Amino acid sequence: MFFLCPIIRFKFVFVSLLIITQTPYNxxxxxxxxxxxxxxxxxxxxxxxxxxxxxxxxxxxxxxxxxxxxxxxxxxxxxxxxxxxxxxxxxxxxxxxxxxxxxxxxxxxxxxxxxxxxxxxxxxxxxxxxxxxxxxxxxxxxxxxxxxxxxxxxxxxxxxxxxxxxxxxxxxxxxxxxxxxxxxxxxxxLDQLQDINTFKDLVLYSSERHIVSFLLKFTSSFQFLTFSWINTAKSEVLLFARSFRGPPIFGF
Missing domain, CATH: 3.90.550.10 (Spore Coat Polysaccharide Biosynthesis Protein SpsA; Chain A)
Structure with missing residues (x-):
């Protein structure tokens, strides 16, 4: 057993290096x-x-x-x-x-x-x-x-x-x-996912608790929003929220 240890140790190091080098790119x-x-x-x-x-x-x-x-x-x-x-x-x-x-x-x-x-x-x-x-x-x-x-x-x-x-x-x-x-x-x-093509799609993401939070990461988007946009959002959320179990993520 003593003489096998160096061989086992070598194999372990080799396998470890192999695993480390297997990045997604490789x-x-x-x-x-x-x-x-x-x-x-x-x-x-x-x-x-x-x-x-x-x-x-x-x-x-x-x-x-x-x-x-x-x-x-x-x-x-x-x-x-x-x-x-x-x-x-x-x-x-x-x-x-x-x-x-x-x-x-x-x-x-x-x-x-x-x-x-x-x-x-x-x-x-x-x-x-x-x-x-x-x-x-x-x-x-x-x-x-x-x-x-x-x-x-x-x-x-x-x-x-x-x-x-x-x-x-x-x-x-x-x-x-x-x-x-x-x-x-x-x-x-793959899994079926919702994409965004219209304003209603954006509201749909909010209503279904999808990751529309990505917008909140870029607050510069919201400094341009007008009151008319926000009022439209309110009415759309109320319209779509009735079709889903959970409340919308955004609180306009």
Whole structure:
């Protein structure tokens, strides 16, 4: 037994070093994350989260961008942002998301996880779960409550076999169309999460006790809010709160 101790000790040190060096980046180094979102001013003009106050609306989307980047950076997985990829501003949504995904895959990555900036309920754990799922599956999807998706994870091989540009992007039929397109592939489905596209969605998050508290972390958003915005919020909260068990988080 005495002569085995050095060997056992060596094995223990080797295994310990192996565990220490297995960071998320090492585990998922063939994976990339793509944050696909419109340019800030365009996003704010198309989605109204702060009625009658464009400055506050823009600030909220800026905060959403910050929050999304923070979640992706903590994964230690390489992150690409669609606005940095020189996409065609006149192209359709489908053309641009297809071009963005192709650009990232062309950099040599085998797997890709595409997310937006409008789902504050998305956690780092969802992203890492998707990255791990792609080791054994062709694709992984996170459905939202509008018939769309908040996360799309793909292997390059699966992506090459599907006409992504032809999918009904920005419609309630997107998720079902994706499932049909991948019917012969091995896929995994993540938890269904609520995204934010309108002011009512923002109130819905509050009513359902989701993590709209992210707004409170960026108090600069609220210094722009007008009395008309707050009065609108009051009426919307009263309207939506009746549909849910718990009271809203915000006390307007």
């Amino acid at each position: 585990l998922y180094q063939s994976v990339a994350i793509l944050i696909f979102a419109r340019e800030l001013s365009k996003e704010a003009s198309l989605k109204v989260l702060a009625p009658k106050n464009q400055l506050a609306n823009k600030q909220i989307f800026e905060n959403l961008n910050i929050l999304t980047k923070q979640k992706t950076q903590s994964t230690q997985i390489p992150v690409f942002i669609s606005n940095d990829l020189n996409l065609d501003s006149k192209a359709s949504f489908g053309q641009n998301i297809t071009a963005a995904i192709s650009t990232v895959f062309d950099k040599g990555f085998e797997n890709l996880i595409c997310i937006g900036n409008d789902c504050p309920a998305l956690k780092t754990e969802h992203i890492l779960t998707a990255a791990e799922a792609l080791n054994t599956s062709d694709a992984v999807f996170g459905p939202d409550f509008r018939g769309g998706t908040y996360l799309i994870g793909l292997t390059k091989k699966a992506y090459d076999n599907v006409d992504f540009q032809a999918l009904p992007w920005q419609t309630p039929n997107l998720f079902q169309s994706i499932l049909a397109s991948f019917s012969e592939k091995k896929i995994q489905i």
